[in-house]
Amino acid sequence: MDSEIILILVIGMALAFDFTNGFHDTANVVATSISTGAARPSVAIGFAAILNFVGAFISISVAATVAKDVVDAEIITPTIVFAGLIGAIAWNLITWYFGLPSSSSHALIGGVVGSAVAAVGFDAVITEGLVGKVLIPAVVAPILAFLVAGAAIGLSYRVVGKQRPGIVTRGYQYGQILSGGLLALAHGTNDAQKTMGIITLALIANGSLGADADPPFWVIASAATAIALGTYSGGWRIIKTTGTRIIKMDAAQGFSAQGAGATVILASTHFGFPLSTTHVINGGIMGSGAAKRLSAVRWGVAGNIFVAWLLTLPAAAAIGGLTYGFTRIFGTGALGPVLVTLMALSLVVAAFARRAQRGAPVTAAGG
Amino acid sequence: MIATIVHTDELLQTIAASVVAGIGVTFAFSVGIWGAGQFIELSRNERPVAATAALAMGGLALACVAASIVIGIIVMTSK
Numbered sequence: 001m002d003s004e005i006i007l008i009l010v011i012g013m014a015l016a017f018d019f020t021n022g023f024h025d026t027a028n029v030v031a032t033s034i035s036t037g038a039a040r041p042s043v044a045i046g047f048a049a050i051l052n053f054v055g056a057f058i059s060i061s062v063a064a065t066v067a068k069d070v071v072d073a074e075i076i077t078p079t080i081v082f083a084g085l086i087g088a089i090a091w092n093l094i095t096w097y098f099g100l101p102s103s104s105s106h107a108l109i110g111g112v113v114g115s116a117v118a119a120v121g122f123d124a125v126i127t128e129g130l131v132g133k134v135l136i137p138a139v140v141a142p143i144l145a146f147l148v149a150g151a152a153i154g155l156s157y158r159v160v161g162k163q164r165p166g167i168v169t170r171g172y173q174y175g176q177i178l179s180g181g182l183l184a185l186a187h188g189t190n191d192a193q194k195t196m197g198i199i200t201l202a203l204i205a206n207g208s209l210g211a212d213a214d215p216p217f218w219v220i221a222s223a224a225t226a227i228a229l230g231t232y233s234g235g236w237r238i239i240k241t242t243g244t245r246i247i248k249m250d251a252a253q254g255f256s257a258q259g260a261g262a263t264v265i266l267a268s269t270h271f272g273f274p275l276s277t278t279h280v281i282n283g284g285i286m287g288s289g290a291a292k293r294l295s296a297v298r299w300g301v302a303g304n305i306f307v308a309w310l311l312t313l314p315a316a317a318a319i320g321g322l323t324y325g326f327t328r329i330f331g332t333g334a335l336g337p338v339l340v341t342l343m344a345l346s347l348v349v350a351a352f353a354r355r356a357q358r359g360a361p362v363t364a365a366g367g
Numbered sequence: 368m369i370a371t372i373v374h375t376d377e378l379l380q381t382i383a384a385s386v387v388a389g390i391g392v393t394f395a396f397s398v399g400i401w402g403a404g405q406f407i408e409l410s411r412n413e414r415p416v417a418a419t420a421a422l423a424m425g426g427l428a429l430a431c432v433a434a435s436i437v438i439g440i441i442v443m444t445s446k
Binding site: 058059127128131132133136137140141144145147148149151152153155156159160163164167168171172175178182189252255256259260263264266267268269270271272273 | 398403404440
């Protein structure tokens, strides 16, 4: 009975995490299309939500990495997964509260690794998978998006440089419907799969699935629905803050940035690399900006992303580990996770209420 | 040790696919826009053959964009 309660808490927490991931990342996915006038906010957000949903069904490679290649699924328990999720959600809330641009994907993996180490020791961590499939791609992917977007926009300016600006702008605005759609599809593909992977890991840990099992259809469908609903809900808030938060760029730059982000995320997803989609999209935006004018890039933002990237894995791991330790005070049953859930819900409500009182806009951690 | 941890093949394939698709699709789409722009310009100057050739080239480039997206999605879903 206790293990069923913990499993239900894990699934609920994972889907809530997925919802917030979509909520936070709406800005990354639609901002470029809106800022260049390629799409109306309502259209861009609705389109992104639908393609996030569709994208979640395209592949399960990333889910397999999260479920099987980061920690040893055979010695993990549902409580370890639960504590890891709490570590990720807590770090996301902390960074959201202070406006740090952190990655929810790295927080999720950091949280699970931290709680696994606290529970079982370093034997629970699959170093090869963690370094080879998470840490190295995490460094390579944003740099790759930066270089691809920079080269692509340089080439584009050479091709269309002598054409009338009107047709060029209109052409790339139409193109951004395509590139923005691909980016939303890529985002849904990579980010929704992390939730699928975590729920699958919990199901394996609970003995409900075999060690080599793929995510069941209901897991894929529920993760797809949660991220799509989050994207749609987050969008309405973004409409209000669009004017102040988006970097101004022309339609060709927007097309290059989105195209570079989408191709890097889709190619990485194909090989099962769980990326920070936020970092990749920002890499693409900075690359297309730097190719035109180096000073156009907000290097301070790049520095914040780098610092947040360095902090996220260890911080989420520490919170995940502490959460596991706290749950063990109450034994191995469901009491610890239930108490932690109640405390987490109270903190979330308090944080939102305090933030709303201060009237600050939603700035976010991202995927 | 490092060689076994780093998934070199998969990483290099990711880099190659991203470079080819990211730069290639943007380049092809730009050629499509160039073709449309040239078609309008040359039509105004009453050069129908050159205008049609530019339009055909632009159309071919846009067809390449569509084909590469379809191929990309097929590759993604077929694994």
